[in-house]
Amino acid sequence: MTFQNPSVWLLLLIVILPLLWWRWQKRSYKTGITYTTPVQLDLLPHTFRSRTVWIPTVIRTLAILLLVVCIARPQKRFEKTQQAADGVAIELVVDRSSSMNAHDFTIDGRAVDRLTAVRRVAGDFINGMGSLDGRSGDLIGLVTFAGFADSNCPMTFDHDFLVSDVLQSIEIVQEREEDGTAIGDALALAVERLSSLDERVKSESGETIQSKIIILLTDGENNQGDIEPQTAADMAAAMDITVYTIGAGTNGWAPYPTTDVFGRTVMRNQPVVIDEETLQAIATTTGGRYFRATNTKSLEEIYAAIDEMERTEITQRTYVNHVDMAVQSVHLAGFTIPPLLLVAFGFMLADALLRSTLYRILD
Numbered sequence: 001m002t003f004q005n006p007s008v009w010l011l012l013l014i015v016i017l018p019l020l021w022w023r024w025q026k027r028s029y030k031t032g033i034t035y036t037t038p039v040q041l042d043l044l045p046h047t048f049r050s051r052t053v054w055i056p057t058v059i060r061t062l063a064i065l066l067l068v069v070c071i072a073r074p075q076k077r078f079e080k081t082q083q084a085a086d087g088v089a090i091e092l093v094v095d096r097s098s099s100m101n102a103h104d105f106t107i108d109g110r111a112v113d114r115l116t117a118v119r120r121v122a123g124d125f126i127n128g129m130g131s132l133d134g135r136s137g138d139l140i141g142l143v144t145f146a147g148f149a150d151s152n153c154p155m156t157f158d159h160d161f162l163v164s165d166v167l168q169s170i171e172i173v174q175e176r177e178e179d180g181t182a183i184g185d186a187l188a189l190a191v192e193r194l195s196s197l198d199e200r201v202k203s204e205s206g207e208t209i210q211s212k213i214i215i216l217l218t219d220g221e222n223n224q225g226d227i228e229p230q231t232a233a234d235m236a237a238a239m240d241i242t243v244y245t246i247g248a249g250t251n252g253w254a255p256y257p258t259t260d261v262f263g264r265t266v267m268r269n270q271p272v273v274i275d276e277e278t279l280q281a282i283a284t285t286t287g288g289r290y291f292r293a294t295n296t297k298s299l300e301e302i303y304a305a306i307d308e309m310e311r312t313e314i315t316q317r318t319y320v321n322h323v324d325m326a327v328q329s330v331h332l333a334g335f336t337i338p339p340l341l342l343v344a345f346g347f348m349l350a351d352a353l354l355r356s357t358l359y360r361i362l363d
Helices: 007-028 055-071 114-127 159-169 183-195 198-205 229-238 276-286 296-309 340-356
Strands: 074-095 105-107 110-112 139-145 149-156 208-218 241-248 253-259 265-271 290-293 313-324 330-332 335-337
Touching (some): 007 055, 055 340, 074 183, 139 159, 139 183, 149 159, 183 241, 208 296, 229 241, 229 276, 290 296
Antiparallel strands (some): 105 110, 139 149, 253 265, 330 335
């Protein structure tokens, strides 16, 4: 409970209550009865009235105390905070062609293939881990590609499902007829998924999309599909979609698992071929940036940089409502407190009734 300023200073009137109490108590003992013979009063029996003669004075004091509190304008403050988020729509586009099987990345000191490292870092980017804060307020989807593009997960706010059930389940292609690198088709599919989001997001969550971005990761060059990468980049630019491109792989050579003549799996170095020129052109066309990830640490730094550049804007509004407790009832801890002014008048009425009946004093 708070008091309105400057009315709160009227609470100083409470200091006169002891003086009033003393005055009323002194007055209550002025009356008496004349006896013709000496009487020892303390031997007389005590009645209920004599034992409770102080009650009207207490009630009157409480009435005046509450009146003083009422004119000091006691108020109960109720706050309601609302948050409005202008989120970022993010489409992750991940290469899962056979070249992603190169073991030139590490996790906890152990060599792993590129896709395993991407699953780990992209999952941390979504849910937050280490230097990554997570994208809790964003709509995120997943597109993967090899010889053809596939939408693995529609745009969703259910990030746990996206990471645990979808992202962690994608695998490198095993069939030769599925292999390849269809960068243009994958990028065009991601653009299509992002292009019709505004109305859906507004109707489902009441929020708005601040920006739309695509994070495209590949370790090769476009050699499959019907749509050229530059054509897909032009489509993204026309839809005001920013594309960040990542070239994954060490410089020069990378170890790939192969089977020797004895049927054993061994690592053999093969040249790394990444079409950096095309990836740079896609990023430039859409207002994004091109990054090169040569190990797990640099991949984490890249996602952290994108995370910093594309942040969700959260607006917080606090609404404050003041209830004047002198004239309005208030609900606190499951109880209803009636208007204090009404309680004060009730005490005054009780005082008047008691003094005119049970505790009446004859002058």
